Amino acid sequence: MRNAVQFRRCVLLDSCHKGSESIMMAKKFDIVVVGAGIIGLSSAYHLQKSNPDKKILIIDRLPKAAQANSGRSAAMFRNTFTSADNLLLSDTSINFYLNVQHELGIDLGIQLVGYLWLIGENQIDRVGPHIRRMVEHGIVVKQYSTRELRDLLPELMTQFEQDEEFRTLKLMNIGGALFGQKCGSLDPDLLADFYLKEFLNSGGHVSFNTNVEKLIIEPDEKLGMGDEPFVWQEAKIVGVQVSGEVEGEIRADTVVLATGAWANELLEPRGIDGHIKVKKRQLFKIDVKENTALSSLLFNKSFNNEGILPFVILPKCGIYVKPVREGRSFWIGCEDEINREFINIPDARMETYQAEKKYYEFNIHPVLSSYLPQFKDIKPSNMWAGLYGINTVDFLPYVFTECGAIVVCGDSGSGIIKADALGRIVSAVYKDGEHAIATLYPNIPYEATKLSYKHRDVEREEWVI
Amino acid sequence: MRNAVQFRRCVLLDSCHKGSESIMMAKKFDIVVVGAGIIGLSSAYHLQKSNPDKKILIIDRLPKAAQANSGRSAAMFRNTFTSADNLLLSDTSINFYLNVQHELGIDLGIQLVGYLWLIGENQIDRVGPHIRRMVEHGIVVKQYSTRELRDLLPELMTQFEQDEEFRTLKLMNIGGALFGQKCGSLDPDLLADFYLKEFLNSGGHVSFNTNVEKLIIEPDEKLGMGDEPFVWQEAKIVGVQVSGEVEGEIRADTVVLATGAWANELLEPRGIDGHIKVKKRQLFKIDVKENTALSSLLFNKSFNNEGILPFVILPKCGIYVKPVREGRSFWIGCEDEINREFINIPDARMETYQAEKKYYEFNIHPVLSSYLPQFKDIKPSNMWAGLYGINTVDFLPYVFTECGAIVVCGDSGSGIIKADALGRIVSAVYKDGEHAIATLYPNIPYEATKLSYKHRDVEREEWVI
Numbered sequence: 001m002r003n004a005v006q007f008r009r010c011v012l013l014d015s016c017h018k019g020s021e022s023i024m025m026a027k028k029f030d031i032v033v034v035g036a037g038i039i040g041l042s043s044a045y046h047l048q049k050s051n052p053d054k055k056i057l058i059i060d061r062l063p064k065a066a067q068a069n070s071g072r073s074a075a076m077f078r079n080t081f082t083s084a085d086n087l088l089l090s091d092t093s094i095n096f097y098l099n100v101q102h103e104l105g106i107d108l109g110i111q112l113v114g115y116l117w118l119i120g121e122n123q124i125d126r127v128g129p130h131i132r133r134m135v136e137h138g139i140v141v142k143q144y145s146t147r148e149l150r151d152l153l154p155e156l157m158t159q160f161e162q163d164e165e166f167r168t169l170k171l172m173n174i175g176g177a178l179f180g181q182k183c184g185s186l187d188p189d190l191l192a193d194f195y196l197k198e199f200l201n202s203g204g205h206v207s208f209n210t211n212v213e214k215l216i217i218e219p220d221e222k223l224g225m226g227d228e229p230f231v232w233q234e235a236k237i238v239g240v241q242v243s244g245e246v247e248g249e250i251r252a253d254t255v256v257l258a259t260g261a262w263a264n265e266l267l268e269p270r271g272i273d274g275h276i277k278v279k280k281r282q283l284f285k286i287d288v289k290e291n292t293a294l295s296s297l298l299f300n301k302s303f304n305n306e307g308i309l310p311f312v313i314l315p316k317c318g319i320y321v322k323p324v325r326e327g328r329s330f331w332i333g334c335e336d337e338i339n340r341e342f343i344n345i346p347d348a349r350m351e352t353y354q355a356e357k358k359y360y361e362f363n364i365h366p367v368l369s370s371y372l373p374q375f376k377d378i379k380p381s382n383m384w385a386g387l388y389g390i391n392t393v394d395f396l397p398y399v400f401t402e403c404g405a406i407v408v409c410g411d412s413g414s415g416i417i418k419a420d421a422l423g424r425i426v427s428a429v430y431k432d433g434e435h436a437i438a439t440l441y442p443n444i445p446y447e448a449t450k451l452s453y454k455h456r457d458v459e460r461e462e463w464v465i
Numbered sequence: 466m467r468n469a470v471q472f473r474r475c476v477l478l479d480s481c482h483k484g485s486e487s488i489m490m491a492k493k494f495d496i497v498v499v500g501a502g503i504i505g506l507s508s509a510y511h512l513q514k515s516n517p518d519k520k521i522l523i524i525d526r527l528p529k530a531a532q533a534n535s536g537r538s539a540a541m542f543r544n545t546f547t548s549a550d551n552l553l554l555s556d557t558s559i560n561f562y563l564n565v566q567h568e569l570g571i572d573l574g575i576q577l578v579g580y581l582w583l584i585g586e587n588q589i590d591r592v593g594p595h596i597r598r599m600v601e602h603g604i605v606v607k608q609y610s611t612r613e614l615r616d617l618l619p620e621l622m623t624q625f626e627q628d629e630e631f632r633t634l635k636l637m638n639i640g641g642a643l644f645g646q647k648c649g650s651l652d653p654d655l656l657a658d659f660y661l662k663e664f665l666n667s668g669g670h671v672s673f674n675t676n677v678e679k680l681i682i683e684p685d686e687k688l689g690m691g692d693e694p695f696v697w698q699e700a701k702i703v704g705v706q707v708s709g710e711v712e713g714e715i716r717a718d719t720v721v722l723a724t725g726a727w728a729n730e731l732l733e734p735r736g737i738d739g740h741i742k743v744k745k746r747q748l749f750k751i752d753v754k755e756n757t758a759l760s761s762l763l764f765n766k767s768f769n770n771e772g773i774l775p776f777v778i779l780p781k782c783g784i785y786v787k788p789v790r791e792g793r794s795f796w797i798g799c800e801d802e803i804n805r806e807f808i809n810i811p812d813a814r815m816e817t818y819q820a821e822k823k824y825y826e827f828n829i830h831p832v833l834s835s836y837l838p839q840f841k842d843i844k845p846s847n848m849w850a851g852l853y854g855i856n857t858v859d860f861l862p863y864v865f866t867e868c869g870a871i872v873v874c875g876d877s878g879s880g881i882i883k884a885d886a887l888g889r890i891v892s893a894v895y896k897d898g899e900h901a902i903a904t905l906y907p908n909i910p911y912e913a914t915k916l917s918y919k920h921r922d923v924e925r926e927e928w929v930i
Contacts, residue, residue, distance in 0.1 A: 168686070168688070169697050170697060170698070170699070217803070217804055221633070223633070225827070227823070227827060229803070229804060230827055230828045230831075231782040231784075231799060231800075231801055231802075231828045231829075231832075232634050232635060232781060232782050232828070232831065232832050233635070234635070235803045235804055264807075264809070267807075268742070268806060268807040268808075268809070269806045269807075270803065270804055270806070271744065271802060271803050271804050271805045271806055271807055272803070272807070273742045273807055273855075273857040275857065275858065277733070277738045279736065316697060317696040317697050319696075334696060335696075336696055337696075337736060338682070338694070338700045338735065338736050338737070338867075338868055339682055339694060339700055339735055339736050340736045341733060341734045341735070341736055342729075342732075342733040342734075342736055342737070342738055343733075344729070344733070344809040344810070345809070358692070362690070362692060362695055363695045363696045363697070364696075366695075366697065367696075367697050390738075392738040392740065392918065393740065393858065393918050393921065394921075402803075403803055453857065453858050456858065456859075456925075460921075
């Protein structure tokens with residue numbers, strides 16, 4: 001795990017002492033948001049902001065916010081997408097984060113390092129239309145020729161000898177690069193803190209160390225016959241059954257499920273599809289010592305005002321290099337598509353998912369050190385794993401309603417990137433239903449129903465790591 | 466189970482005796498089709514027909530064909546769909562089946578009883594556009610007014626007193642009906658036998674009682690380093706690991722996965738999404754005694770030339786009534802949407818899935834006996850359960866390629882209805898890849914890529930039971 005888990009108890013349910021009548025009082029809310037990952041937090045924040053009179057509760061099984069996959073991710077953001085929907089969701093979220101940091105003066109740890117997508121010679125034709133699409137959409141990108149790249153990033157191998165290693169690893173000579181400017185990194189803990197603090201200051205409630213065991217589903221008119229709801233009754237999700245810090249039933253007029261990689265866990269037993277599958281993803285930390293080749297690579301000044309290398313994506317296997325300025329390190333990851341099992345319902349204990357030293361050694365390192373030989377004799381000092389919840393069909397998130405609940409999931413590795421927009425959409429759906437027009441930051445309308453599964457109408461994303 | 470399972474050993478692998486060299490010989494095929502359900506059989510049949518020189522093997526873990534969900538289904542077919550894609554897939558398949566029965570003279574047990582969709586008064590506006598769409602597509606449908614319906618089907622309650630039962634069950638008065646003419650039932654065993662026999666006569670091979678444990682995935686160029694394929698290698702599915710009647714590896718140039726409700730079982734461990742979820746569905750058999758009200762209902766002569774009631778779908782909960790002429794019975798089912806759990810990977814032993822007497826009693830019977838009071842004091846004489854593999858997004862099937870394998874799944878309860886078209890599409894994809902133009906019966910082109918997930922381009926189905 002990236003940070004040692006701190007068992008910080010946040011604001012718990014008001015007066016929730018067993019045996020007193022106040023338990024029952026405290027256990028009825030207008031809205032319960034399940035999941036204090038970045039999307040749950042954004043949803044709760046926007047819901048509370050738009051509905052100041054409503055009593056809203058966030059529940060999470062971990063001891064603090066954003067400690068599962070939000071906290072284990074590479075925490076990068078980008079607006080370089082081919083899908084017009086993805087562009088809107090990401091670009092407006094990034095604008096909101098920039099506004100929080102620069103106008104409200106609340107540090108989110110944003111560093112606009114940029115994304116540098118290295119493109120193989122033989123990929124140029126394939127990616128051309130995608131890049132044109134981004135340019136048409138007004139995304140700020142620069143294209144670099146191999147020659148320019150050699151000047152900007154002399155450490156990069158762009159041309160290989162056609163030797164056995166080249167053939168075995170199926171390397172590609174570099175044919176150019178795409179640089180996304182409004183892309184970078186942020187600190188997920190700071191972003192989580194921002195949303196949570198604002199939510200709590202607006203009167204929101206949170207209950208950590210509280211596990212949702214199941215969704216409570218009831219007919220609109222109970223007959224007391226057992227096994228209700230029957231198929232001919234109107235079924236509604238009326239709350240959640242919890243254990244841990246708080247025990248028993250918590251009832252709510254509306255339940256919002258923002259459970260990320262665990263979307264299927266609560267939904268499937270109720271006959272609702274979460275529409276996602278999950279894969280383990282790993283990150284490997286490489287320390288950078290002073291006055292080394294890696295240090296020169298990290299403190300490259302050619303691309304951005306942050307004085308460090310951009311986030312670099314190699315043309316092969318989606319292997320990427322994240323520069324970490326303050327930590328003087330790189331984090332290395334890989335897309336790891338085929339032959340990495342899909343998980344339908346992940347284990348709740350994130351410790352189950354271990355990074356594998358051998359994975360770095362045999363899968364990542366050969367390719368990484370071919371393109372960036374500075375990594376040649378270097379081993380990771382740390383590693384961790386997280387879970388990647390994917391909508392495997394179009395790579396865009398889902399927001400839909402079922403039995404009165406609102407489900408948001410399937411962000412496909414871009415939870416942080418799109419959290420603000422998704423929170424606004426959830427809030428709009430709460431107010432006006434699945435056909436709501438949400439207002440993305442600062443004032444951009446978006447039809448929520450496009451992200452539903454019943455009336456899905458999104459452009460599939462083609463620019464995926 | 467509908468029929469007692471007969472342990473009939475079909476044609477097994479040639480000379481597959483352990484310890485002799487012929488094992489290895491027999492264990493290499495051009496194509497291995499996993500799954501002898503109706504879609505696997507149709508795929509194998511069309512593949513063998515189009516590729517007479519190729520050595521093709523069907524594998525199934527059960528002792529004979531179509532014994533899992535093909536055999537447990539209601540075995541009804543219809544072309545009444547709103548999606549133009551669904552119409553093509555079903556209509557051309559039905560035409561093929563009709564041709565086999567009427568032109569080739571091979572009995573498939575087809576009875577064109579028709580589908581009678583009863584429509585609630587308050588549903589008329591909602592379904593109007595769907596019906597217009599069917600008419601525009603040239604689907605032969607008749608619309609009946611409530612008055613006509615009373616003449617044709619006097620046993621049906623069309624108008625209820627607004628009493629407590631009416632309100633509790635949320636019944637609707639009948640506002641009319643839609644009758645689909647080119648719809649009916651067939652015998653899945655006869656259809657399975659047709660495909661299998663033709664396949665075997667054309668030189669095909671089959672191995673029953675053989676369970677596929679896993680897909681074998683290998684890099685195109687093996688390095689012998691263990692844990693291959695690495696991410697930088699080209700991974701290919703090169704065969705299957707089996708146990709049971711045959712043990713060990715069976716290798717093939719192309720593996721076709723037609724594993725129906727079990728799509729995720731073999732795919733997910735390899736990091737491939739089957740894109741489906743599964744629900745248990747139940748059927749309840751009601752015996753019809755001579756000279757009873759139920760007997761008059763069954764032998765209704767007003768709708769078709771078969772001299773029996775059509776397949777009737779009630780306006781509430783997708784409860785349906787299948788007439789069985791030879792068995793003098795009705796089979797009753799229900800769509801059972803919310804609060805019936807989704808299963809990601811079902812147990813292989815179908816006996817795990819039991820029908821529930823109480824389900825009939827509390828969920829189906831109250832509604833059924835309100836619309837058709839002849840069922841009032843009647844209890845089921847038999848019941849069984851099957852599995853329904855659904856694409857929960859658009860309700861259409863998937864055909865896609867991954868790592869050299871061809872996957873067909875997600876038929877969403879219409880495996881029999883679309884088996885012939887899907888077999889032809891699989892065969893076209895084998896020949897020309899995912900972008901193939903398949904030829905549906907008798908001569909209708911269909912772009913296979915529309916059913917892929919990468920370039921999916923289908924109309925979502927709105928007319929679902």
